[in-house]
Amino acid sequence: MGVRESARGLKAGEFLLRAVIQRAISLRADPLFLLTNARCEAAVHLYEKLGFHHDQAIMDFYGAEYGRCNVAMRYRPGMEVL
Numbered sequence: 001m002g003v004r005e006s007a008r009g010l011k012a013g014e015f016l017l018r019a020v021i022q023r024a025i026s027l028r029a030d031p032l033f034l035l036t037n038a039r040c041e042a043a044v045h046l047y048e049k050l051g052f053h054h055d056q057a058i059m060d061f062y063g064a065e066y067g068r069c070n071v072a073m074r075y076r077p078g079m080e081v082l
Contacts, residue, residue: 001013001016001017001020001043003016008042013043013046014046014049014050017046017047017050018050021050021051021075024075025077031058031074031075032074032075033052033055033058033062033072033073033074033075034047034052034072034073035058035059035062035063035066035069035071035072036069036071036073037068037069037070037071038070038071040071044071044073047073048073050075051075051076051077051078052073052074052075052076053073053074053076054071054072054073055072055073055074056072058072058073058074059071059072
């Protein structure tokens with residue numbers, strides 16, 4: 001997921017991620033996880049804010065397939081930072 005530079009700071013990414021989470025929950029996605037890169041600091045912070053936590057098992061199982069991936073996170077409902 002990415003947000004155009006001109007739209008950054010307007011909470012567009014947060015709005016989109018919340019919608020994706022809700023849709024995934026309605027589809028009973030389990031586990032719900034994402035793969036990214038630590039250089040995407042703002043994105044990683046947003047993921048943490050909305051309830052994703054770093055997960056080594058996800059990294060080991062899925063992340064090794066992607067050369068640029070060095071962060072794997074799993075969603076845990078109720079763990080959002082308010």
